[in-house]
Amino acid sequence: MKKLSLLFLGLIAFMPAVFAQNQVDMASGLRSEGKIYVVVLVLLVIFAAVAVYLFTLDRKVKKLEKDN
Secondary structure, three states: OHHHHHHHHHHHHHHHHHHOOOOOHHHHHHHHHOOHHHHHHHHHHHHHHHHHHHHHHHHHHHHHHHHO
């Protein structure tokens, strides 16, 4: 068990080095063309819509729980 945990910790320690990249072509291309702001804006709109939906759903559930 101790050997397995040491192996797991070793894999976690070297994982960033395996997946590290110097430059991501897609991100630098979007950034250079100014399209990264469109991507960020779309993600923020989606996040805001989901958050508003969840808050309204929570209010409705609380109201139903209070009525019963």
